[in-house]
Amino acid sequence: MRIVFAGTPDFAVPSLRAAAQRNEVVAVYTQPDRPAGRGRELTPSPVKREALLRGIEVVQPENFKAAVSKAALRALQPDLMIVVAYGLILPQSVLDIPTYGCWNVHASLLPRWRGAAPIQRAIEAGDPESGICLMQMEKGLDTGPVLLSQALEIGANETGGQLHDRLAALGAQVLADGLGLLRAGIRPVPTAQSEDGVTYAHKLDKAEARLDWSQPATVLANKVRAFNPWPMAEAQVAGERLRLHAAVALDETHDATPGSLLRAGREGLDIACGEGVLRIRTLQREGGKAITAADYLNGRPDLRVA
Template sequence: MTDLARPDRPNIADKLSVIFMGSPDFAVPSLKRLAERYDVKAVFTQPPRKSGRGLKLRPTAIGAAAEQLGLPCYWPETLNAADTQDQLAAFKADLFVVVAYGLLLPQAVLDIPVYGCVNGHASLLPRWRGAAPIQRAIEAGDSRTGISTMLMQKGLDTGPVFDTRQTEITEDMTAGELHDILADQTADLLCVTLDKISAGEAQAVAQPEEGVSYAHKISSADSQIHLDQPADTLQRKINAYTPYPGAFVETSFGRLKLIQARPADAAGQPMPPGQFCGLSDEGGLILACGQNTALEVAWLQPAGKKAMTARAWLNGHSLCPGQSLTDPK
């Protein structure tokens, strides 16, 4: 157990001072909440990147939020440079708060603040350490996940945990929906943890060695689904990759991104995966899948077009029950 109420760490008499480090929109609620409650000395985020039409340089979501809040913002390419580390030390912040920053913090940076670096991570550690905990939890069929605040160490999400908060993953929940829930919960839980640190009551418990799993970064290959898998597996994968990067299937009509789908009744004779079985009463596209299961697709998106209902897509394509969606015509 790590106890932050130590003699070599002075009591915090005034408002807790922090440097915030984050990049995507997941971190924005945390920055806003901390800016209301504590003394945010500065914000560090990833550099602006080219995106959108015209490939204009655009700041990260945190960079834009920092500007709106009137907070000084910095975007170094790396934290390994001595001048960047000197800059961080010059703020004399009590601690650093890190939420989905995307840059590694070397030991020299972890050692700067007297109360260390606190990370808000979107899983119940030690499960789903790494870059994509939200997507991997849904894809694996976890019934619950949550938020952990931890004292950062050099290893990948290995530090002792201060506090956790659980949330349920429902059968039809997408990564986008879970993302928004956990983003708000991260902001709440960070305030709980920082208040304990400020009061000298914070204690962090080492993560157990059992139950460790890794949420590896989503690759383009992960996004492709194959209809020879069971329907419940496909539903989880579609939910896990919605809205980004999207789960797609290669068909005889081109690539289709599947946005909303659920297992359907597969009564009757086994059919080859990919075969079109007809429309559901709600207008969903029923497709045969692996292990004699079926998937009802309600919403999809053809390449280069907007999302549409399955019925709207079928109205513009020649596909009859008994034909294969995935085999060449």
């Protein structure tokens, strides 16, 4: 099959590799190079780097509003367009170009967590599972019928980064299954999404990472997991701002003011919350690297409290 692939971040790379197996990827669409790093140099996306390694033509339009952009896609005569975290909304006029339309690999069990940040929102909400949906794209935001899906259990201490990597691999697997069916002449049966249970995974905002100690410890522990590795939870602890890499909620009652340091030892820093206690296990001081609570206390012996 002649496939056009559209994707941008690391999450999409395993799916590109799956698409390139036993199919002809005639072009890869990805976001234009963006400034990155301290030098703010223009940097190609992970998908562009993978495409160039494979010798695949790379196309980087700002959008598909111009007629010339649609004409260029039509000239590729694609059987199918595969979209994975591309970052652009595709108009119906683009979705209609490929023979079999456009497939999207989405990192949630639709209709739960439509939108930009389904992986992090699932952890933040305390969901027990996530998964991958291979969806036939339509004009709405992640509203199209589901072709294939597979669930995946979220680990009790799993971070956003860890779940991201597992779902990226699972997405490639589900996509490969769908492509195998299509090559065999079997079109996956589209199943309309339920009208019940629709939730939206809004884009992450760095301001969300500032923890509010008046919230329950379970809520804060989920935020710490969800926002690792970005934007990384941060909070005022013992008079300084720390970034929190790992923490767990303790089901413990207290009458202390939220944000108070209750205990500090090798097991962690125990902070009073609106409900329960948050034990910080791994943290990062400004300008430093991630360290254990025990190592942190070596530099802050004044904080050791029983």
